[in-house]
Amino acid sequence: MEDRLAVIDVGSNSFRLVVFTSTEHWWKRTDEIHESVRVGEGLDAAGELQPEPMERALETLELYAHFCRATGIERVRPVATSAIRDAGNQAEFLRAARQRSGLDVEVLPGEEEARYGYLAAVNSTTLEDGVVLDLGGGSMQLTRVRGRRAAEARSWPLGAVRMTERFFNGGAAKRKQLKALREHVAAELEAAPWLADGGRMAGIGGTVRNLAAAAQLAAGLPSYGIQGFRLTRDALGELIGELAAMTPAERGKVAGIKSERGDLILAGALVVEAVMEAAGYDDLEATEAGLREGVFFETLLGDPPLFEDVRVASVHNLAAQYHADFAHTNHVAQLALEMWDALAAQGVHRGDAEERDLLWAAAMLHDIGVAVDYDDHHKHSRYLILNAGLPGYSPRESALIGQAARYHRKGTPGLGEFAPLARAGDAEMLDRLSAILRLAEQLERSRDQAVHATDVDVHDGSVELRLHASEDVTIARWAAERQGDLFRRAFGRDLSVSA
Amino acid sequence: MEDRLAVIDVGSNSFRLVVFTSTEHWWKRTDEIHESVRVGEGLDAAGELQPEPMERALETLELYAHFCRATGIERVRPVATSAIRDAGNQAEFLRAARQRSGLDVEVLPGEEEARYGYLAAVNSTTLEDGVVLDLGGGSMQLTRVRGRRAAEARSWPLGAVRMTERFFNGGAAKRKQLKALREHVAAELEAAPWLADGGRMAGIGGTVRNLAAAAQLAAGLPSYGIQGFRLTRDALGELIGELAAMTPAERGKVAGIKSERGDLILAGALVVEAVMEAAGYDDLEATEAGLREGVFFETLLGDPPLFEDVRVASVHNLAAQYHADFAHTNHVAQLALEMWDALAAQGVHRGDAEERDLLWAAAMLHDIGVAVDYDDHHKHSRYLILNAGLPGYSPRESALIGQAARYHRKGTPGLGEFAPLARAGDAEMLDRLSAILRLAEQLERSRDQAVHATDVDVHDGSVELRLHASEDVTIARWAAERQGDLFRRAFGRDLSVSA
Numbered sequence: 001m002e003d004r005l006a007v008i009d010v011g012s013n014s015f016r017l018v019v020f021t022s023t024e025h026w027w028k029r030t031d032e033i034h035e036s037v038r039v040g041e042g043l044d045a046a047g048e049l050q051p052e053p054m055e056r057a058l059e060t061l062e063l064y065a066h067f068c069r070a071t072g073i074e075r076v077r078p079v080a081t082s083a084i085r086d087a088g089n090q091a092e093f094l095r096a097a098r099q100r101s102g103l104d105v106e107v108l109p110g111e112e113e114a115r116y117g118y119l120a121a122v123n124s125t126t127l128e129d130g131v132v133l134d135l136g137g138g139s140m141q142l143t144r145v146r147g148r149r150a151a152e153a154r155s156w157p158l159g160a161v162r163m164t165e166r167f168f169n170g171g172a173a174k175r176k177q178l179k180a181l182r183e184h185v186a187a188e189l190e191a192a193p194w195l196a197d198g199g200r201m202a203g204i205g206g207t208v209r210n211l212a213a214a215a216q217l218a219a220g221l222p223s224y225g226i227q228g229f230r231l232t233r234d235a236l237g238e239l240i241g242e243l244a245a246m247t248p249a250e251r252g253k254v255a256g257i258k259s260e261r262g263d264l265i266l267a268g269a270l271v272v273e274a275v276m277e278a279a280g281y282d283d284l285e286a287t288e289a290g291l292r293e294g295v296f297f298e299t300l301l302g303d304p305p306l307f308e309d310v311r312v313a314s315v316h317n318l319a320a321q322y323h324a325d326f327a328h329t330n331h332v333a334q335l336a337l338e339m340w341d342a343l344a345a346q347g348v349h350r351g352d353a354e355e356r357d358l359l360w361a362a363a364m365l366h367d368i369g370v371a372v373d374y375d376d377h378h379k380h381s382r383y384l385i386l387n388a389g390l391p392g393y394s395p396r397e398s399a400l401i402g403q404a405a406r407y408h409r410k411g412t413p414g415l416g417e418f419a420p421l422a423r424a425g426d427a428e429m430l431d432r433l434s435a436i437l438r439l440a441e442q443l444e445r446s447r448d449q450a451v452h453a454t455d456v457d458v459h460d461g462s463v464e465l466r467l468h469a470s471e472d473v474t475i476a477r478w479a480a481e482r483q484g485d486l487f488r489r490a491f492g493r494d495l496s497v498s499a
Numbered sequence: 500m501e502d503r504l505a506v507i508d509v510g511s512n513s514f515r516l517v518v519f520t521s522t523e524h525w526w527k528r529t530d531e532i533h534e535s536v537r538v539g540e541g542l543d544a545a546g547e548l549q550p551e552p553m554e555r556a557l558e559t560l561e562l563y564a565h566f567c568r569a570t571g572i573e574r575v576r577p578v579a580t581s582a583i584r585d586a587g588n589q590a591e592f593l594r595a596a597r598q599r600s601g602l603d604v605e606v607l608p609g610e611e612e613a614r615y616g617y618l619a620a621v622n623s624t625t626l627e628d629g630v631v632l633d634l635g636g637g638s639m640q641l642t643r644v645r646g647r648r649a650a651e652a653r654s655w656p657l658g659a660v661r662m663t664e665r666f667f668n669g670g671a672a673k674r675k676q677l678k679a680l681r682e683h684v685a686a687e688l689e690a691a692p693w694l695a696d697g698g699r700m701a702g703i704g705g706t707v708r709n710l711a712a713a714a715q716l717a718a719g720l721p722s723y724g725i726q727g728f729r730l731t732r733d734a735l736g737e738l739i740g741e742l743a744a745m746t747p748a749e750r751g752k753v754a755g756i757k758s759e760r761g762d763l764i765l766a767g768a769l770v771v772e773a774v775m776e777a778a779g780y781d782d783l784e785a786t787e788a789g790l791r792e793g794v795f796f797e798t799l800l801g802d803p804p805l806f807e808d809v810r811v812a813s814v815h816n817l818a819a820q821y822h823a824d825f826a827h828t829n830h831v832a833q834l835a836l837e838m839w840d841a842l843a844a845q846g847v848h849r850g851d852a853e854e855r856d857l858l859w860a861a862a863m864l865h866d867i868g869v870a871v872d873y874d875d876h877h878k879h880s881r882y883l884i885l886n887a888g889l890p891g892y893s894p895r896e897s898a899l900i901g902q903a904a905r906y907h908r909k910g911t912p913g914l915g916e917f918a919p920l921a922r923a924g925d926a927e928m929l930d931r932l933s934a935i936l937r938l939a940e941q942l943e944r945s946r947d948q949a950v951h952a953t954d955v956d957v958h959d960g961s962v963e964l965r966l967h968a969s970e971d972v973t974i975a976r977w978a979a980e981r982q983g984d985l986f987r988r989a990f991g992r993d994l995s996v997s998a
Contacts, residue, residue, distance in 0.1 A: 029872075372883060
């Protein structure tokens with residue numbers, strides 16, 4: 001049974017209808033209609049929604065309502081943020097929206113908006129303590145997170161559209177304008193002394209996504225979305241320098257910045273920078289999730305609406321989407337971890353906790369590519385891992401998981417296009433991940449969990465793998481032994497397999 | 500409800516267990532275990548299966564039986580071909596197989612084997628009249644096809660393993676050996692005067708797949724499998740020249756040739772060449788399908804076990820696998836064809852039948868990438884189209900369908916990496932496909948089929964698109980008009996849209 005929820009984000013800069021589909025086992029976004037409506041255009045000066053933006057907004061809501069009716073989506077949750085919240089003619093807009101589209105738009109108070117941004121961030125990153133920044137077109141929300149719970153939250157009218165209209169007037173930015181905007185934000189942030197209480201920072205919203213994408217491309221990194229990317233204050237400072245010297249149209253042509261955001265990106269970047277400065281963070285973890293996901297997670301999850309473990313939830317979600325054979329993948333994961341642990345205990349490798357986590361994820365996901373085609377399914381698994389994404393993992397970690405899945409059957413493991421993301425020792429780690437995963441896969445070749453456990457004996461220069469099985473496992477032994485070359489490369493020892 | 504059938508191909512060179520999963524709407528291979536068993540090793544000289552190959556065969560059957568039990572597959576169909584068919588100790592082998600694996604292996608007579616090869620070929624290509632070549636390790640089958648029906652069929656003991664053992668002895672090939680093998684095959688083929696009755700030729704089996712892959716790579720073409728690739732006699736002749744000068748081990752390192760096939764590929768290539776020569780064909784269409792698919796198609800389809808239209812079946816199969824919204828995609832396809840037809844009728848383009856077929860396929864498949872991730876789903880659609888494959892379409896046609904899907908939302912259409920496959924005019928065709936598809940998609944943006952039909956009026960230098968709708972379609976009109984730039988590029992005319 002598939003449940004569908006359409007969340008309509010009536011934002012100050014853009015409107016977005018997002019359809020979330022979920023079953024007992026998985027969830028994902030299955031549809032989206034994005035419109036750069038700019039309903040907040042001119043609002044700051046006049047205090048009211050202007051006729052043209054309002055008409056654009058109503059037409060877009062009509063489109064969304066049509067869409068939901070046509071596709072049979074019954075649960076629709078339209079939520080409005082800053083622009084509608086602050087408009088003098090809010091009631092008129094809500095009435096017209098109801099009349100023309102049948103939609104009852106719910107206006108979120110600032111704290112509610114902050115709460116959904118917080119839920120989006122803590123359910124798509126591993127943030128435990130720190131600050132969530134949510135920068136929209138009209139407002140900015142900051143939430144202080146302690147032990148994954150929201151401890152403080154506040155909304156400011158410091159959105160990218162508002163700041164652009166107030167401090168810039170087209171053309172390249174003047175030094176005076178930059179200074180004025182920075183001072184304005186810094187002064188506003190004095191109301192939040194809890195900002196500088198340590199931890200890490202995560203950021204959501206279109207401004208953050210565009211800045212992260214631009215920094216990722218500028219650094220020459222492979223890009224499969226910005227999930228988990230760390231935008232450093234240095235990289236942000238450099239970007240701001242470049243953007244300030246350009247016209248708004250030129251800014252929209254910078255790789256990573258969407259053209260319709262060219263005029264807003266500079267003001268947005270300055271606000272983000274000012275927050276990082278006030279809070280004392282050197283980097284900001286970007287996430288693809290946003291307000292919409294926050295609303296959805298509240299519906300999907302219990303109370304508190306938090307995944308128990310974001311990484312585990314991401315891996316299970318992806319595996320279930322592609323109908324993985326859980327009996328097989330769970331057993332491959334169990335065998336892989338068992339062998340890895342035993343080798344660590346006997347000093348064959350260091351037993352790094354991150355490496356263990358990546359091994360588990362790769363084992364759970366190694367076969368998902370069969371959903372594309374059986375041939376080359378190891379390559380398709382990598383494609384799906386990298387493109388569908390694994391919230392909670394950094395781009396480097398996702399790449400390592402993808403590469404380990406890529407090499408779970410054959411080929412000589414290598415970092416390939418992901419080398420620019422790697423740290424020292426990652427190539428060797430990938431050898432170990434691939435060697436263990438391939439061994440576990442071969443032991444489970446008959447898919448019957450006949451090899452129920454293993455143990456290892458480490459001799460001088462060689463490793464003896466002993467299989468525990470309730471029946472004849474000649475084939476498993478023979479298949480596993482054929483992995484000797486890669487094992488030697490990864491662990492510097494010969495492998496023998498006995499039953 | 501998913502049905503599963505495991506076909507076990509007990510071949511002379513390799514054994515293969517293939518699991519086919521099917522529902523009312525789609526089918527695909529979901530698992531496979533391939534072993535290079537070489538059960539026929541030494542058979543020709545001794546007339547009997549030798550002890551070591553027999554033991555390898557029995558162990559592999561045990562593995563397959565384990566696998567089927569463990570994964571709960573109840574319908575298992577093990578079929579044996581040439582090696583078992585011709586072995587003096589066949590009965591002993593079948594008894595041992597039953598005893599050790601519980602599998603009742605069915606030995607196919609030569610005509611039955613030919614029939615399954617024929618079913619595989621005519622259900623995965625558009626072959627109407629011509630010859631199907633099925634070259635295995637032990638035997639070769641040729642079938643004369645007339646109006647998609649098998650008119651004549653015959654099996655010869657000319658398989659790649661047999662020919663290798665008989666005519667070669669390791670090392671580079673001598674001219675005398677090549678000549679002897681060619682003469683032997685030519686003499687055998689005199690028994691089939693129907694070979695040279697015209698039409699086209701399609702080929703199945705590992706030898707053909709490896710040769711096609713090698714020729715594709717040698718020509719510098721992008722490779723997403725060899726489905727529909729035309730191997731020319733010229734390219735085959737060049738390959739043979741290169742392979743003959745190499746040792747068997749070197750042949751296994753040629754790009755496209757699997758290492759375990761290095762010693763067999765030359766003899767196989769010579770047999771294929773001799774058949775093309777005897778039949779008078781300049782090229783051979785390769786297909787990924789094989790005996791296993793033939794057995795499966797007989798179970799899946801009615802009587803006759805033929806897809807009514809292979810291309811239509813492929814497109815529907817792929818669309819259904821990825822849960823396409825058929826109401827939407829069918830309507831996009833209908834609108835796209837309607838506009839394309841109307842523009843052709845009024846002389847705006849030539850109205851080429853192949854182009855129309857590609858437009859339909861791209862329309863039906865444009866959204867399948869949502870199964871990977873909503874973000875960039877246009878790119879994922881291309882990935883799935885190219886990697887899952889579309890039997891019945893050539894690599895060039897699949898690439899055009901994939902690129903049209905890639906550009907169904909945004910971007911400037913281009914052939915990209917597929918340029919080496921293109922013919923003159925393909926870049927312009929892609930512009931037209933993308934422009935029409937994008938227009939249809941925008942008209943169906945609300946997913947409610949509100950725009951139920953269109954017609955066009957061609958003026959001097961401009962096209963007026965009129966929408967027929969039962970309700971207000973301001974948004975569709977407005978969205979469609981934004982596609983004016985691409986339309987002008989594709990058709991050299993301005994676009995206006997009225998309701």
